Amino acid sequence: MSQLKIENLHVEIEGKEILRGVSLEVNSHEIHAIMGPNGNGKSTLLSAIMGHPKYEITQGTVTFDGEDLLSKGVDERARAGLFLGMQYPQEVSGVTNSDFLKAALNSRRETPIPLFSFIRLMEKAIGELQMKSDMAHRYVNDGFSGGEKKRNEILQMMLLQPKIAMLDEIDSGLDVDALKVVANVVNDMVAKSDVGMMIVSHYERFFHLIIPTHTHILIDGRIVMSSDASLVNRIDTEGYDWIAKETGVNIIKEDTVRPVVGSIGACAANEPRGPKNA
Amino acid sequence: MREVTLNLTSHQSLTVANDALTSINYMVEGDSNLTIIAPKRTKGSIFLTINGNGNLNLRVSIESDSNWSMLIMNQSDLQLNINESFSLQRYASLQLAIGELSLGTHVKNSVYHLLEEGAVLNVRGASLIQSKLTASYSALHYKGNTSAQIDNYSIVLKGCEYTLDIIGNIHKAAKGAKTHQISRVMNFDEKPKTSVNPKLIIDENDVEASHAASVGQPDLNQVYYLQSRGLSRSESLKLITLGYLLPIIEVIDDENIKERLSLEITKKVSESCLM
Numbered sequence: 001m002s003q004l005k006i007e008n009l010h011v012e013i014e015g016k017e018i019l020r021g022v023s024l025e026v027n028s029h030e031i032h033a034i035m036g037p038n039g040n041g042k043s044t045l046l047s048a049i050m051g052h053p054k055y056e057i058t059q060g061t062v063t064f065d066g067e068d069l070l071s072k073g074v075d076e077r078a079r080a081g082l083f084l085g086m087q088y089p090q091e092v093s094g095v096t097n098s099d100f101l102k103a104a105l106n107s108r109r110e111t112p113i114p115l116f117s118f119i120r121l122m123e124k125a126i127g128e129l130q131m132k133s134d135m136a137h138r139y140v141n142d143g144f145s146g147g148e149k150k151r152n153e154i155l156q157m158m159l160l161q162p163k164i165a166m167l168d169e170i171d172s173g174l175d176v177d178a179l180k181v182v183a184n185v186v187n188d189m190v191a192k193s194d195v196g197m198m199i200v201s202h203y204e205r206f207f208h209l210i211i212p213t214h215t216h217i218l219i220d221g222r223i224v225m226s227s228d229a230s231l232v233n234r235i236d237t238e239g240y241d242w243i244a245k246e247t248g249v250n251i252i253k254e255d256t257v258r259p260v261v262g263s264i265g266a267c268a269a270n271e272p273r274g275p276k277n278a
Numbered sequence: 279m280r281e282v283t284l285n286l287t288s289h290q291s292l293t294v295a296n297d298a299l300t301s302i303n304y305m306v307e308g309d310s311n312l313t314i315i316a317p318k319r320t321k322g323s324i325f326l327t328i329n330g331n332g333n334l335n336l337r338v339s340i341e342s343d344s345n346w347s348m349l350i351m352n353q354s355d356l357q358l359n360i361n362e363s364f365s366l367q368r369y370a371s372l373q374l375a376i377g378e379l380s381l382g383t384h385v386k387n388s389v390y391h392l393l394e395e396g397a398v399l400n401v402r403g404a405s406l407i408q409s410k411l412t413a414s415y416s417a418l419h420y421k422g423n424t425s426a427q428i429d430n431y432s433i434v435l436k437g438c439e440y441t442l443d444i445i446g447n448i449h450k451a452a453k454g455a456k457t458h459q460i461s462r463v464m465n466f467d468e469k470p471k472t473s474v475n476p477k478l479i480i481d482e483n484d485v486e487a488s489h490a491a492s493v494g495q496p497d498l499n500q501v502y503y504l505q506s507r508g509l510s511r512s513e514s515l516k517l518i519t520l521g522y523l524l525p526i527i528e529v530i531d532d533e534n535i536k537e538r539l540s541l542e543i544t545k546k547v548s549e550s551c552l553m
Contacts, residue, residue: 050506053498078508090503094521100504103517107508139521156507 001028001194002065002081002163004049010059011041011048011221018044020221021060026164028194033212033232035202037240040252041221042200043087046166050084051077064164079108081163085153085170092140097152098122100140101159108160125158130181146173154182158189165189166198171206183209204236219249279322279532286312287330294346296320299532306330306358313337316370321345323532331356335363342368342394347531349539350374355381362388366397366424375529377539378405378413378432379546386413392424392455399425404526405432406519406546407440414443419455419485429460431522435550439471446487447479456486463493464522466515466552515552520544 004026011019018041026032034042048055049062051074062069064080072080092100101122106112113121126135129151141149150173157165167186171179187210189195199210207215207229215231216223219240224247225231234242244251280298287305291313294300299322304312307330314324318341328334331354340346344367352358366372378384390399405411417426426446434440446457461474476489496518504514523543527536 052502073511074502074505075508075510075514078506084506086503086506090500092500092503092518092521094523094525095517099520100507100517103509103513104504104507107510107513160507 002196003027003063004069004082004164004196004198005063006045006049006060007062008060009045009048009057009062011044012056012058013044013054017058018055018221019048022218022221022223024198024216024223026196026198028163028196029190030214031190031197031199031210031212033207033215033229034198034200034218035204035207035215035232035235036218037251037253038202040219042202042218043168044221045218046084046168046198046200049077049166050074050082075107078160083157083160083162083165085150085157085165085167087168087170087172089141089149089153091142091144093142095140096137097140097155098136101156104156104160121159122155125155128158128181128185129155130178131155147175147178150174151178151182154185158185161193162195164196164198166200168200169202170199171201171203179206180209186210204232207232217243219244219247220252222249224249279534281534291315293317294320294322294324297322299323299325299534301325301327303327304329304334306332306334306354308332309335311335311337314339316340316344316346318367319343322347323530323535324348325532325535325538326350328352328358328360329354331358333359333361335361338362338364338372340364340366340370340372340397342370345371347373347529347535348375349377349530349535351377351379351539351542352382352384352386353380354384357383359385360387362386363391364389364399365391365393366399368394369396369398370394371398372400373529373531374399374401375526375539376401376403376405377526377542378403378407378411379543381408383410384412386411388413388415390415390417390426390428392417392419392426393421395421395423397421397424399427400529401426401428402526402529403428403430403432404523404543405430405440406523406543406550407432407434407438408550410439412439412441414445416445416447417457419446419448419452419457421451422453422455424452425456427456427458427460430462431526432461432463433519433522434463434465434467434470434472435552436467438467441473441475443475443477444489444491445477445479446489448482448485448487450481452482453484455482458487459489459491461489461491462522464519465493465495468495512552516547519547519552523547 006024009022217225283301289311293315448455501514
């Protein structure tokens with residue numbers, strides 16, 4: 001059984017505070033829906049937990065199975081069992097999906113995965129996701145459609161079998177049929193493994209296919225309301241304004257917030273990780 | 279396809295056999311000359327591995343109506359100066375892959391003569407600069423409807439130097455000629471000593487010519503993405519480097535050479551220090 005515990009998390013990007021004290025606990029078998037208007041900190045929360053070097057954690061703690069996560073590098077977090085399905089998956093030209101996935105699997109193993117086992121594993125996952133069979137031989141996300149990129153994220157999650165998976169708007173770019181395929185795979189994974197999930201989406205339709213055990217509303221860098229799946233339905237019909245009125249918070253309009261993180265920059269990978277004041 | 283293997287040194291001239299893979303292990307000793315002739319109406323593959331120390335004059339002649347693939351691997355970890363001259367006759371076609379993956383200090387001057395109508399040249403270079411490489415590639419179009427595509431993908435490691443001059447020259451009377459270049463360099467040094475100088479010299483109308491050159495550092499968004507799947511920074515950089523260099527094998531038709539080249543690049547990248 002696994003647990004991701006976030007306490008009083010404050011995160012800045014280029015000096016602007018985006019998260020202002022988020023606390024959350026995600027356990028195995030739980031599905032946490034993170035909802036909220038655009039530009040209020042949902043993606044920042046997931047990226048900061050994964051360790052994106054542009055996000056500076058100024059306060060708070062994150063532990064994974066009792067161990068401090070923030071002192072670990074991105075790759076160590078991944079090998080510990082954390083996964084982030086990204087909103088904008090990176091293209092890596094020249095590197096095939098199969099070489100990439102093999103390297104990712106081997107990074108978690110003492111001895112390399114036998115080729116036959118790897119092929120069987122990959123073909124099974126490709127079949128379940130109804131992806132094209134040439135997917136393994138194509139370069140990572142290079143020339144992929146939006147939907148193919150998102151399925152490729154789910155493919156990686158299936159093979160890497162994380163303990164806690166975070167999905168950032170994984171539903172955007174997927175048509176109705178693809179959405180069902182991805183939802184079935186996610187539901188199946190939750191039912192058959194000990195994985196816990198944090199799923200960010202601002203489309204309610206995804207949470208009609210994947211029923212969350214918990215729903216959190218993130219506005220202006222804080223979780224202002226938490227409930228069960230019923231909250232999704234209310235947002236579906238009434239939007240977020242009623243929450244702002246009830247809780248007294250201001251919804252941040254996307255065009256007034258921080259610069260979007262598009263590029264890490266040349267020196268970012270050497271930046272120290274962990275809380276600024278640690 | 280049958281395979282012929284030759285171990286050569288000093289001054290040599292040879293005619294390659296039709297419909298065969300000719301593997302040549304060539305040792306440079308002082309001033310050396312090697313001439314390779316692919317006769318008229320032949321096809322096949324040539325795999326040339328170069329070792330040693332000194333000066334090499336390499337002449338390759340692809341005669342008319344021939345279709346050849348060639349891989350040149352420079353494996354010399356020593357000082358080496360190479361002057362290469364390739365001549366392509368009427369409707370001759372050459373797919374050329376060049377691997378510069380050694381620890382040596384090399385100066386290289388390659389001239390491709392597209393002598394007659396219909397000659398087609400396709401060059402793909404993969405360089406892992408671990409010391410110093412000064413290279414020049416020139417495609418000279420003498421006649422019409424000749425075509426040259428020269429692509430170079432290079433990685434320059436910390437403390438190393440790379441100079442690349444790349445020239446497309448379309449002469450008068452070469453109507454319909456096409457000359458294109460792509461030069462991409464990835465530096466692992468924050469203060470790199472890299473210079474890429476593309477040049478197009480056009481002396482005729484009704485031609486196609488282009489050059490694209492980029493010099494940069496590894497894309498750290500890619501590094502982050504790979505690390506988020508569990509690969510260490512070092513493993514991520516190696517995978518990105520392989521992704522940069524390995525597409526060179528697409529130039530080669532022969533599966534045997536493809537496999538050898540792929541293994542060689544993977545081995546060299548694994549052995550190198552990319553951090």
